[in-house]
Amino acid sequence: MKNRFSIVAILLASIIFSCSKDQGTTITTTPSPQPSVITPQNVRDYMVDHNATPATTALFYQLVNQSSAKNLVGQHEAFNSFYANQTGLSDLKKTTGKDPAVLGLDFMFITDKNNTGQADNWYYQQELKSIADAKEAFQKGMLVTYSWHLREPYLEEQFYTNTMTDQQKATAFKSLLPNGIHHNWFKAKLDKLASVFQTLEVNGTPIPVVFRPFHEMDGSWFWWGQNYATAEEYKTVFRFIVTYLRDVKNIHNVLYAFAPDASYTQANDYLTRYPGDDYVDLLGMDNYADFAVQQGQQGAVRANEKLIMLSNLAQQKNKIAALTETGYQVSATSSPISNWFSTYLYYALNESSPKIAYVMFWNNTQNAYYIPTPASGNTADFLQFTTKARCILQPQLPQLYTLPN
Template identity: 50%
Template sequence: MNRLRNLLRILLISLTALLVDSCSKDSIDPKENPQTVTSQVSIVTETNVVSEPSINGAFKINLSEAVNNITTVNYTISGTAINGTDYKELDTKISIPSNTISVIIPIEVYDDQETESNETITITLTSTSNPKVTLSAVKSAMITISANTETFTLLPEETRNYMVNPNATNETTAMFYNLKTISKTNYLVGQHDAFSSFYMDIGGDSDIKKTTGSDPALLGSDFMYITDDANNETSSNWYFQQEQSIKQRVTEAYNKGMVNIFAWHFREPFEGLEFYTSQMSDYQKQNAFKSILPGGINHDYYKRKLEKIAEVAKSLVDNNGAYIPFIFRPFHEFDGDWFWWGASYCSPEEFKTLWQFTVTYLRDDLLVNNILFAFSPDNKFNTEAEYLDRYPGDAYVDVLGMDNYGDFISMTQTGVDEANKKLKIISDLAIQKVKIAALTESGYFVKPGVTDPDPQFYSKNLYEALTNNDVNLAFMMFWNNDAEKYCTPPPGLATTNDFILFTDKPESLLQNEIPNMYELPL
């Protein structure tokens, strides 16, 4: 009897072990269950506008994660252009090979030798053959076929097709449309911290309003204090107090009809103290950017910072409960080496990867729908190719910008011409890509006793850079004034009259001259 019991016990243990082993293999062995990844498929355009006879384009189908088998993506084709007549015929499905992240649907435009109005091609993803691959929120994209990209006209009802976020709020969409439309004839004049930073610390109205009688048309702010590690979100905390003050000023600007734009002087992720490389260790400089990339040791830290930005974005609401839109300008002046996100500390591909992650995390995961994204190098480029070296793609950028102080410092015509040449590159690209062009940060700092004022900086040098050679910009922004120096002169200074001449130019718009930026025309 005991022998029989022992045999039964051994048999039971063996059967249990076999079942456990079998279950374990079913759940974790990728060879037995290769499709363990859940991925989302989205569509973007390689360029928003193509033209007859030779400027072609493409749609790009992207997976958020590669999968281990072939995935067929089905789609519909619509628009006013005729498949197979106006462009080379397309199928209504495409296969993504296993372990591949993206595929291209090329658009080869046919030249029919006829003068036509703009025509459109819209592809909408409908389903996939893979149950582990689902459609993302970005499942439709549009390309316009234009007889001439120079004559392209953005229609209000088509605006979302050219924006980073097809689910943008009505107010954000209207802001994009109105900025794009304004750029054909005018530009908004803005200033960073206009409501909180003043020359000689003389508060009250903005320094621009003290001089001109009107506030600027655009207000610059910064996420620096808001995302600081020391912000513990308690009422007695200085950083949290700054967050509340910034939100109040942004709301004030919006209520005045102004446009808001945020920079981000993001402190390095190891100690959270500095953003200038001159104040960082060699290890921090060489590793800060890489550490916040997907898979990096500080990537979760970076996600928490983006979650804070999303929280603030969703807390900015007007009296009707609508989200207040703003332009977000992360990683600005990235072609220099003074910030840890500069070109010396990351490759172009690493920069693009982080930019794309930033956009998709805010848009797709955190569902922020009131942001336009601005790409803003310094003035280190001289060609279109150099400007686009770190460009993450049309699907991830709304505003093509440039920061530029260096070309104006010499106070020479050569410097003015250099600035204008670079703005022309941006302006032409914005026309081709249906984006917004801007001088996102600039100025000439005057510090009495140290820096001599330029008597014609505003009405000649800056104005010519902004307008010569048919440059079309939606806005330009001066940096802030402070106790010791100014970018925009208050009344009674040597350059005050020159500044007034600049703001009186027919192209220059201040707050009291701008149209309703947050409504689309009927």
């Protein structure tokens, strides 16, 4: 409703301006309104869920406010993905002696068709492990985020499009719409998510979660990508996720993240598939391309310009901004890039002071890594990055789940 009145106001202003020009009248324009100041008292007014739990409300407030001075550093699946099959402490903690400030998790196995809910079922074991990791992270004061690599609704085997038929690619996402053939299937998946959100609690306190559904929608490697859904279809499904979880399932411990890949350089383009301020708490961006091999300082400059755009947009909308995925993967066939962390990435995050709440690296595997272990060739570079003034690991975290007086 607010957007509709805004459009009408703009049209009326244009007509008045046109008529005044014809009469030779000088027009004095007023500057654009400045973003409102978010306070502990009014913070819920700017959130998707006006009934958010106290800890979730505090998290939104803290992430908005601390981003002007600090970047939380995190990793996806840090507690359970290890380079060279070295289990135990997270690779980040092996290298730095500290846990990450952000833990990334995924609903992929939790909503898998093979999850039977039985104790001996591997997929159910991953569900329990994910819940345990979220609880551990929350108890350590860390931020918990969930992405969702949802399998396509036909065979439920793949989230990438390279093995899907043309027919499946053309119809999979559309089938989730309220009148689609897989809408009830989709609601059942959301019911499963709701049950997990309800399970995420410690001593009676629901764990706040940043939920990042259908990310990188500006590409077409996922079946929810731009080649397979119109902008309006994407917005409709995203809005349905929010309203179903919040209003039907009464889930109030979630912040909702909109996170395209790095194709957008202008705010208007970034907003092409944006569901609206009433459905998004966090404006994110995934960016690997600008940090790839041979991109160097030019890539860092491009990444920084995009983060400045993202930060400005988030401030205008009184939202959080974050670099929701990034990294450079080192493997047997890709050597470390000299000074990748301390020079290129740090420049992108901090030149001209964009307000970026956190940066999250993707997970390590047995054969490749994003976060180096102590014996890796780029460990010193990563340590230099994590000890820079703006970077925060778990021990330096502010009280994310407490509102100031």
